[in-house]
Amino acid sequence: xxxxxxxxxxxxxxxxxxxxxxxxxxxxxxxxxxxxxxxxxxxxxxxxxxxxxxxxxxxxxxxxxxxxxxxxxxxxxxxxxxxxxxxxxxxxxxxxxxxxxxxxxxxxxxxxxxxxxxxxxxxxxxxxxxxxxxx
Amino acid sequence: xxxxxxxxxxxxxxxxxxxxxxxxxxxxxxxxxxxxxxxxxxxxxxxxxxxxxxxxxxxxxxxxxxxxxxxxxxxxxxxxxxxxxxxxxxxxxxxxxxxxxxxxxxxxxxxxxxxxxxxxxxxxxxxxxxxxxxx
DNA sequence: TGGAACTGGTTTAATTTGGAACCAATTTCC
DNA sequence: GGAAATTGGTTCCAAATTAAACCAGTTCCA
Numbered sequence: 001x002x003x004x005x006x007x008x009x010x011x012x013x014x015x016x017x018x019x020x021x022x023x024x025x026x027x028x029x030x031x032x033x034x035x036x037x038x039x040x041x042x043x044x045x046x047x048x049x050x051x052x053x054x055x056x057x058x059x060x061x062x063x064x065x066x067x068x069x070x071x072x073x074x075x076x077x078x079x080x081x082x083x084x085x086x087x088x089x090x091x092x093x094x095x096x097x098x099x100x101x102x103x104x105x106x107x108x109x110x111x112x113x114x115x116x117x118x119x120x121x122x123x124x125x126x127x128x129x130x131x132x133x134x135x
Numbered sequence: 136x137x138x139x140x141x142x143x144x145x146x147x148x149x150x151x152x153x154x155x156x157x158x159x160x161x162x163x164x165x166x167x168x169x170x171x172x173x174x175x176x177x178x179x180x181x182x183x184x185x186x187x188x189x190x191x192x193x194x195x196x197x198x199x200x201x202x203x204x205x206x207x208x209x210x211x212x213x214x215x216x217x218x219x220x221x222x223x224x225x226x227x228x229x230x231x232x233x234x235x236x237x238x239x240x241x242x243x244x245x246x247x248x249x250x251x252x253x254x255x256x257x258x259x260x261x262x263x264x265x266x267x268x269x270x
Numbered sequence: 271t272g273g274a275a276c277t278g279g280t281t282t283a284a285t286t287t288g289g290a291a292c293c294a295a296t297t298t299c300c
Numbered sequence: 301g302g303a304a305a306t307t308g309g310t311t312c313c314a315a316a317t318t319a320a321a322c323c324a325g326t327t328c329c330a
Contacts, residue, residue, distance in 0.1 A: 005240070005244060006243070006244040006247040006248045006251050006259075007177070007240040007241075007243040007244040007247065008263070009247070009251070009259070009262060010152060010155065010156070010243055010244075011174060011177070012263065012266045012267060012270060013148065013152060013266050014152050015192070015193055015270060016266060017145060017148060017149050019193060019270070020145065021145075022193075042142070042146065050278075050279065051277075051278055051279075057150065058150055058153045058154060058157070059317095059318095060317080060318050060319075061278085061280085061318090062280075062282095062317080062318060062319085063317065063318070064279090065279065065280055065281090066317090068279095085277090085278080085325075085326070086325055087277070087278040087279070087324065087325045087326070088279085088325095089279070105140065105142040105143075108141070108142040108145055109140055109142040109145075112141040112142065112144070112145050113141050115269040116141065116269070118268055119265060119268060126261060126265070127262070127265050128144070130254055130258055130265075131144055131148055133253050133254055133258075134251065134253055135147045135148070135151060184308080184309095185308070185309065186307075194287095194288090195287075195288045195289075196308085196310085197287080197288060197289085197309090197310075197311080197312095198286090198287065198288070199309090200309065200311085201286090201287090220295075220296070220307090220308080221294080221295055221308095222294065222295045222296070222307070222309070223295095223307095223309085224308080224309070
């Protein structure tokens with residue numbers, strides 16, 4: 001077995017993730033979503049404030065501002081000023097937003113599963129174990 | 136075993152990779168490298184032509200043009216017209232380029248190892264094999 | 271109190287990115 | 301041979317990204 005270069009693993013892993021996401025980009029666009037926007041939608045329940053989203057998703061605040069603006073314009077998100085702290089904008093999925101979020105994550109899951117399908121069942125569970133351990 | 140949505144795994148995995156790479160961005164900059172440029176340098180031995188690099192790294196050709204230009208200007212890369220096919224530019228690491236590439240990948244490896252360290256050596260090998268198969 | 275420091279979010283401006291069109295060299299095929 | 305199709309690489313430009321400066325609301329603390 002060749003020696004393990006972690007940087008090589010990082011790179012392979014990264015390429016895989018990019019290949020998967022770009023393979024669903026077109027279908028996401030049909031739903032009216034950019035890929036980055038999907039991540040925002042998928043994270044809103046857990047982190048309903050833009051500042052939290054930026055921290056959680058590791059994207060800069062101005063980007064969050066932009067994505068939220070577009071998602072709101074598309075009717076996928078509502079925002080209301082938090083009565084506790086007037087600086088904060090509490091975000092909430094609309095029914096349409098929840099639906100499209102679920103469809104989007106289903107697409108991503110399907111695409112990733114397709115890659116996972118190249119592995120045996122045993123290898124799939126092994127991979128899951130390894131990733132869970134690292135996360 | 137808990138049921139985990141593949142899209143969720145994708146997302147967590149992505150965040151992990153981004154966190155790792157951004158944690159070394161500053162040190163890479165000290166070496167005179169952008170993160171994308173490091174990937175180019177690290178791949179030149181295996182894929183010495185820009186078109187191959189673009190395909191292999193999943194980045195658009197114009198970006199490769201730019202990175203190669205900067206890496207050449209920095210003295211990390213040399214290019215020579217291929218005598219077999221005058222369209223092709225054969226790329227080659229300079230000694231300085233090889234050194235900085237090794238230092239850069241060492242930094243990335245170190246940062247990623249912090250996470251990989253949660254796996255046994257055998258598991259690390261396994262992970263690499265699985266990722267290569269999925270790519 | 272009240273002002274200094276901090277936090278949430280936006281705007282601005284500069285940089286980075288990448289699709290499309292492009293040129294030159296090579297290959298294909300009649 | 302030579303026109304048509306391909307391939308390698310670059311340039312152009314429009315779109316995406318983001319650091320820096322900014323405003324408004326909140327907290328801290330003398």
